[in-house]
Amino acid sequence: MQHADFRLEKIDCSACPIRHRAVCARADEDELKQLNAIKSYRSFKAGETIVWAGENVDFVASVVSGVASLSQTMEDGRRQMVGLLLCSDFIGRPNRESVAYDVTAISDVTLCCFRRKPFQGILADTPHISQRLLEMTLDELDAAREWMLILGRKTAREKIASFLAIIARRETAPDGGGVGSNVAFELPLTREAMADYLGLTLETVSRQISGLKRDGIIQLEGKRRILVPDFNDLLDETGDDADGGVLV
Amino acid sequence: MQHADFRLEKIDCSACPIRHRAVCARADEDELKQLNAIKSYRSFKAGETIVWAGENVDFVASVVSGVASLSQTMEDGRRQMVGLLLCSDFIGRPNRESVAYDVTAISDVTLCCFRRKPFQGILADTPHISQRLLEMTLDELDAAREWMLILGRKTAREKIASFLAIIARRETAPDGGGVGSNVAFELPLTREAMADYLGLTLETVSRQISGLKRDGIIQLEGKRRILVPDFNDLLDETGDDADGGVLV
DNA sequence: CGCCCGATTGACAGTTGTCAAGGAGCGTGG
DNA sequence: CCACGCTCCTTGACAACTGTCAATCGGGCG
Numbered sequence: 001m002q003h004a005d006f007r008l009e010k011i012d013c014s015a016c017p018i019r020h021r022a023v024c025a026r027a028d029e030d031e032l033k034q035l036n037a038i039k040s041y042r043s044f045k046a047g048e049t050i051v052w053a054g055e056n057v058d059f060v061a062s063v064v065s066g067v068a069s070l071s072q073t074m075e076d077g078r079r080q081m082v083g084l085l086l087c088s089d090f091i092g093r094p095n096r097e098s099v100a101y102d103v104t105a106i107s108d109v110t111l112c113c114f115r116r117k118p119f120q121g122i123l124a125d126t127p128h129i130s131q132r133l134l135e136m137t138l139d140e141l142d143a144a145r146e147w148m149l150i151l152g153r154k155t156a157r158e159k160i161a162s163f164l165a166i167i168a169r170r171e172t173a174p175d176g177g178g179v180g181s182n183v184a185f186e187l188p189l190t191r192e193a194m195a196d197y198l199g200l201t202l203e204t205v206s207r208q209i210s211g212l213k214r215d216g217i218i219q220l221e222g223k224r225r226i227l228v229p230d231f232n233d234l235l236d237e238t239g240d241d242a243d244g245g246v247l248v
Numbered sequence: 249m250q251h252a253d254f255r256l257e258k259i260d261c262s263a264c265p266i267r268h269r270a271v272c273a274r275a276d277e278d279e280l281k282q283l284n285a286i287k288s289y290r291s292f293k294a295g296e297t298i299v300w301a302g303e304n305v306d307f308v309a310s311v312v313s314g315v316a317s318l319s320q321t322m323e324d325g326r327r328q329m330v331g332l333l334l335c336s337d338f339i340g341r342p343n344r345e346s347v348a349y350d351v352t353a354i355s356d357v358t359l360c361c362f363r364r365k366p367f368q369g370i371l372a373d374t375p376h377i378s379q380r381l382l383e384m385t386l387d388e389l390d391a392a393r394e395w396m397l398i399l400g401r402k403t404a405r406e407k408i409a410s411f412l413a414i415i416a417r418r419e420t421a422p423d424g425g426g427v428g429s430n431v432a433f434e435l436p437l438t439r440e441a442m443a444d445y446l447g448l449t450l451e452t453v454s455r456q457i458s459g460l461k462r463d464g465i466i467q468l469e470g471k472r473r474i475l476v477p478d479f480n481d482l483l484d485e486t487g488d489d490a491d492g493g494v495l496v
Numbered sequence: 497c498g499c500c501c502g503a504t505t506g507a508c509a510g511t512t513g514t515c516a517a518g519g520a521g522c523g524t525g526g
Numbered sequence: 527c528c529a530c531g532c533t534c535c536t537t538g539a540c541a542a543c544t545g546t547c548a549a550t551c552g553g554g555c556g
Contacts, residue, residue, distance in 0.1 A: 072397045075489055080400040082393035093386055100390060127375065134382045138341055141385060142348060144392040145330035149320045151399035152328040152447025156544070191503060199400025201545055206504055223503065223553090239322055404512065439535060449513055454536055471521085471535065 010039065016112070021088035022062040023136060026128040034126075038118045044068075044105035050091075051103040059113040060092030066109030067188045070101040071196060081197040083140070086170060090136055094120050107188055151199045154239055159198040160208040161237035164218065164226060168234070183231055187224045212237065258287065264360070269336035270310040271384060274376040282374075286366045292316075292353040298339075299351040307361040308340030314357030315436045318349040319444060329445040331388070334418065338384055342368050355436055399447045402487055407446040408456040409485035412466065412474060416482070431479055435472045460485065 013019060013032045024035055041064070044050055050068060051057050063085050070083030082101060085091060091103060091111065123130050150162050171185040187194075191209075195202040212218045217234055219227040228234050261267060261280045272283055289312070292298055298316060299305050311333050318331030330349060333339060339351060339359065371378050398410050419433040435442075439457075443450040460466045465482055467475040476482050 070393070072393070074397075074401065074487055076487075078401045078487075080397040082396045095383075101393070124375070124379070127372070127378070130375070130378060130382060131372070134378060134385065135343075137382060137385045137389060141389050141392060144389060144396065145318070145320070145349070148330045148392065148396060148399055149322075149328040151396055153322065153326040202503080203505085203546080204544060206502095207544095210504070239324075239326075241323055438533095450535080451514085451537085452512060455512095458536070 010036070010041065012036075016064070018062060018064055018088040018112075022112075023090050023129060023133050024062070026132050027126070028128065031122070031126050031128060034122050035114060035119075035129075038115045038122075040113050042111050042113055044109045044111070046105055046107050046109075048105045049102060050105055050109070050111070051099050053100060053102045054098055056097045057092065057099055058116050060090070060094065060116055060119055061111040061113040063087055063089045063091065064110040064112050067106040068109050069104050069106050069193070069197075071104065072101055079196045080199060081193070082144070084197065089140075090133065092116070094123055094133075106193060156198075156200055156204050156208050157211060157237060158239040159200060160194075160205065160212065161217070161234055162240070163194060163198060164212075164228070165231075165234055165238055168226075168228060168231065181231055182227065182229050184221075184225065184227045187226060258284070258289065260284075264312070266310060266312055266336040266360075270360075271338050271377060271381050272310070274380050275374070276376065279370070279374050279376060282370050283362065283367075283377075286363045286370075288361050289358060290361055291356065291358045294353055294355050294357075296353045297350060298353055298357070298359070299347050301348060301350045302346055304345050305340065305347055306364050308338065308342065308364055308367055309359040309361040311335055311337045311339065312358040312360050315354040316357050317352050317354050317441070317444075319352065320349055327444050328447060329441070330392070332445065337388075338381065340364070342371055342381075354441060404446075404448055404452050404456050405459060405485060406487040407448060408442075408453065408460065409465070409482055410488070411442060411446060412460075412476070413479075413482055413486055416474075416476060416479065429479055430475065430477050432469075432473065432475045435474060 013024065013036055016022075019025070024032060027035060042061075044066075053072070065087060068085040068089075068091070069081050070085065071079055071081045073079045085103075092099065094116070097116075123133065150159055154162060167187065168183050168185050171188075172183045189197065191202045191205045194200075195205045198205070200208075209218075209220075213220055216229070217237060219229065221227060261272065261284055264270075267273070272280060275283060290309075292314075294314075301320070313335060316333040316337075316339070317329050318333065319327055319329045321327045333351075340347065342364070345364075371381065398407055402410060415435065416431050416433050419436075420431045437445065439450045439453045442448075443453045446453070448456075457466070457468075461468055464477070465485060467477065469475060
C-alpha cells in the first residue's frame with residue numbers, strides 16, 4: 001500500500017517501529033550503525049512469494065510491517081504453514097545459503113533486509129545481537145511446539161478458537177482488560193491461509209467459524225473483522241487449561 | 249524428581265561420547281574446564297518423569313545416552329509429544345526457571361546436568377557455547393517444522409512411514425547403501441509413544457503397521473524390531489517428494 | 497452490469513477415533 | 527516347571543469428525 005513510497009529509502013533505526021523488539025533490540029549505538037550500513041528495505045504485495053523453498057538468498061531480514069508465512073507444500077498440493085511471521089520476527093538462517101520453506105507475503109509486507117555475509121560477521125562479533133537471536137529462536141521453538149499440540153490433538157473447533165485467541169492476544173493492545181472483557185480485531189489471513197495454518201480444509205474453517213458465531217462466542221463484521229463479546233468464552237473453546245497460563 | 253536419581257561419577261569431558269556434538273562441541277580446553285566444574289550426571293529409568301511441566305529446575309542438561317521426550321498434556325488426557333531428545337540434544341532453556349513441557353525418559357537415560365545459574369554466566373561469556381546453542385536450537389526448530397507437516401497434512405499411513413524413515417535414518421549407520429538397500433532397526437518407542445508423537449491413537453498406529461507389513465513394505469521381528477526390504481518402497485509411502493532432496 | 501475471488505452451505509463418503517475383546521511375551525512366585 | 531498377572535500389542539465393529547465435491551452467495555472492480 002503506502003509502503004511503496006519508501007521502498008528504497010533507509011529510515012533511521014532510531015525511528016524504526018520495531019527497534020526494541022527485533023533482532024537489533026539490544027544493539028547499542030555503534031552496533032546499530034553497523035547494521036544500518038548493510039540494510040535495505042523491500043516491500044511485497046499480499047500474495048507475492050518472497051522466497052521459494054530451496055532458493056538461495058543473500059539476505060536475512062526482519063519483518064517491519066505486515067504478515068508473512070513459512071510453508072511447505074507436498075507433491076500433490078497439500079500445504080502446511082509452519083511459521084507465521086509478524087512485526088519484528090526474523091527471516092532466514094545465518095550460515096545457511098538456501099531457505100527450507102516458501103516465504104510468502106500474506107498481507108502487504110515490508111522487510112528490513114541485511115546482506116547475509118556481513119550480517120554473519122556482525123553476529124559473530126556482537127553478543128547483543130546473537131543473544132537476542134537465540135532468545136527469539138527459542139520463542140519461535142516454543143510457539144512451534146504449542147502449534148504441534150494444536151495440529152496433533154485438537155478438534156477443528158478447538159483449532160479455530162485457539163487460532164482466534166492467539167491472534168487476539170497479538171493484535172489487541174496488552175491492556176489486560178479484566179475478566180470477561182470484549183475484544184475486536186482483524187483477521188490477517190484468508191480462510192484458506194487459516195486452513196493451511198491449522199491443518200484443515202477451508203470448508204471446515206468456514207463451518208467452524210459459522211458454528212462459533214451461531215453459539216454467540218464470536219460476532220462477524222464483514223468477513224474479516226471479529227468481535228469477541230467475552231474473551232473467556234472463547235478461551236473455554238480452545239481446550240486449554242482454564243487458567244490459560246500455559247502459553248508463551 | 250527426588251527418585252533414586254543416583255548421581256554417577258563425573259567422567260572426563262574428553263572421554264565423553266557426545267563431546268563433539270553437544271552444546272559443548274566447540275568449547276576449548278579452558279571452557280570445558282569451566283563446564284566440568286558445574287556438571288553432574290543423573291540417570292533415569294525408562295518411563296520415569298524427569299521434570300514435570302511448570303516445575304522449577306535448577307539445571308539444564310545434555311542427553312548423554314538414551315531417549316527422552318518433551319510432551320504436553322491437555323486437561324482431558326490428550327497428549328502430544330513435541331520433542332524427541334536423542335544423544336547430545338539439549339534440555340532446558342537458559343534464563344528461564346521453569347520448564348514448559350513434561351520431560352520423560354523413554355528408554356533408560358543418562359543426562360549431563362549443568363547448574364543453571366553458573367551455566368547462564370558461562371553462556372554469556374563464551375561465544376563458542378552460545379553460538380553452538382543457537383545452531384542446535386535452529387536445528388530443533390527445523391525439525392519441529394518438518395514435524396508440523398506430518399501432523400497437519402499426512403494420512404495415518406504416511407505418518408507411520410515417515411516416522412519409520414526418520415528412525416531408520418538415525419539408527420542405522422549412514423553407510424548410504426545403494427538403491428533398494430534393506431535396513432533393520434529397533435523401535436525406541438512403544439505404540440502409545442508413537443501415537444503421542446504422530447497425533448494418532450495407539451490402535452491406528454497398530455493397524456497401520458499391520459497394513460505396511462501386509463503390503464510387504466516392512467517385516468516385523470517381535471514387536472519392536474523392523475526390517476525394511478527396500479527402503480525406497482518405504483519412502484514412497486511417506487508422501488514426500490520422490491527425490492527426497494528437500495532437506496539438507 | 498457482469499465477472500471474479502473469497503466465503504458459505506449442503507450432501508455424502510472416507511478416515512480415524514472409540515469401545516471392547518483377546519493374544520503374545522515376560523517376570524514372579526507357588 | 528507351570529500358572530498367574532502384567533504390560534504391550536492386535537483386531538473387530540461401529541460412530542463421529544472431517545474431507546470432498548458441488549452449488550450458491552456477496553462484495554469489489556473493471
